[in-house]
Amino acid sequence: MRPGEKKSPLPALNSTEALVIATHGRHHYVRTSEGRILEAHRRGKKADVVVGDRVKVSIAGGLAAIEGILPRSSLLYRSDKWRVKELAANIDLVAVVFASRPTFNPWFIWKALLAAGKAGIEAAAVRNKSDLQEGAPEANEALSLLEGLGVRTVSVSARGRPEEARGLLEPLLRGRRTLLVGQSGMGKSTLLNLLVPEARALTREFSEALDLGKQTTTAARWYDLPGGGALVDSPGFQEFGLEHLSLEDVISGMPDIAAAAARGCRFANCRHLSEPGCAVKAALDRGEISPRRYEFYEALARSVLSRRAYPS
Numbered sequence: 521m522r523p524g525e526k527k528s529p530l531p532a533l534n535s536t537e538a539l540v541i542a543t544h545g546r547h548h549y550v551r552t553s554e555g556r557i558l559e560a561h562r563r564g565k566k567a568d569v570v571v572g573d574r575v576k577v578s579i580a581g582g583l584a585a586i587e588g589i590l591p592r593s594s595l596l597y598r599s600d601k602w603r604v605k606e607l608a609a610n611i612d613l614v615a616v617v618f619a620s621r622p623t624f625n626p627w628f629i630w631k632a633l634l635a636a637g638k639a640g641i642e643a644a645a646v647r648n649k650s651d652l653q654e655g656a657p658e659a660n661e662a663l664s665l666l667e668g669l670g671v672r673t674v675s676v677s678a679r680g681r682p683e684e685a686r687g688l689l690e691p692l693l694r695g696r697r698t699l700l701v702g703q704s705g706m707g708k709s710t711l712l713n714l715l716v717p718e719a720r721a722l723t724r725e726f727s728e729a730l731d732l733g734k735q736t737t738t739a740a741r742w743y744d745l746p747g748g749g750a751l752v753d754s755p756g757f758q759e760f761g762l763e764h765l766s767l768e769d770v771i772s773g774m775p776d777i778a779a780a781a782a783r784g785c786r787f788a789n790c791r792h793l794s795e796p797g798c799a800v801k802a803a804l805d806r807g808e809i810s811p812r813r814y815e816f817y818e819a820l821a822r823s824v825l826s827r828r829a830y831p832s
């Protein structure tokens with residue numbers, strides 16, 4: 521798969537199959553191949569079903585039992601020191617939303633890119649609130665850095681110029697299953713409501729059905745896009761734990777570091793930290809790598825190395 525190339529659509533569901541369109545803890549909602557929406561429980565009380573999963577179901581008394589999970593085309597997850605948490609399945613684009621205010625954290629964006637890369641999913645960056653002057657230079661700089669890394673970017677004002685935003689986003693999202701991620705306040709819900717007109721009503725319906733009360737943002741949900749494809753909103757992605765990445769994953773997920781490393785360091789097993797004759801450090805000294813990107817690399821690399829029982 522080359523970046524920009526769209527994956528072929530998943531095969532249609534047959535009569536005993538369904539799509540998981542909402543999850544909240546162990547509560548699930550599925551949509552059957554005929555379009556019925558049903559509450560569903562996982563057989564055997566397993567906690568392995570995530571939004572976007574295509575599942576085998578048996579239906580009795582208006583309730584669905586999830587018997588099994590169909591093979592996934594992708595699986596995104598995060599991990600911390602204690603556990604791995606699967607968050608969304610069958611996604612083919614991760615769209616990271618950021619804005620100048622509230623202040624965004626570039627590490628959040630870069631971690632999202634690494635998590636997507638590890639899962640073999642393409643990533644794009646959506647810079648929102650382009651109408652704001654405050655913090656605009658930093659947001660523009662972040663955007664051009666991302667473009668330099670080969671990431672597809674779009675700059676919009678979801679609230680200020682909604683029609684233009686829709687026009688810019690639709691070609692990127694059409695026909696794709698996109699996971700929206702972003703720090704709080706960047707405008708994810710505004711974008712979702714702009715692109716999926718009935719999102720507000722659906723969200724309310726789910727939270728009533730799941731009895732979520734005010735904590736609507738704790739459930740992961742799937743929304744069909746009017747022009748084909750879907751948007752997935754998952755609050756679980758507020759923090760990207762990357763404990764499942766190896767040093768090789770970190771390097772290969774950072775095109776700027778990987779390109780410099782490919783020129784060859786003095787030591788074949790160079791970790792690009794403090795070894796002499798390091799091509800990455802040389803590129804940093806020449807100003808070819810952003811110091812902030814190197815700082816990010818260094819922090820991740822040190823965290824990977826500190827978890828190894830026997831550093832090599």
Ligand SMILES: Nc1nc2c(ncn2[C@@H]2O[C@H](COP(=O)(O)OP(=O)(O)OP(=O)(O)O)[C@@H](O)[C@H]2O)c(=O)[nH]1
Binds near residue numbers: 708
């Ligand atoms: N100026 C400006 N404000 C915007 C824009 N888009 C969204 N906002 C505002 O930013 C605030 C946060 O937007 P939300 O859509 O709720 O952000 P969110 O990312 O869903 O935030 P959480 O619900 O905390 O995850 C709201 O007050 C929006 O009206 C924009 O393009 N320009």
Ligand SMILES: [Zn+2]
Binds near residue numbers: 792797798
């Ligand atoms: Zn090196």
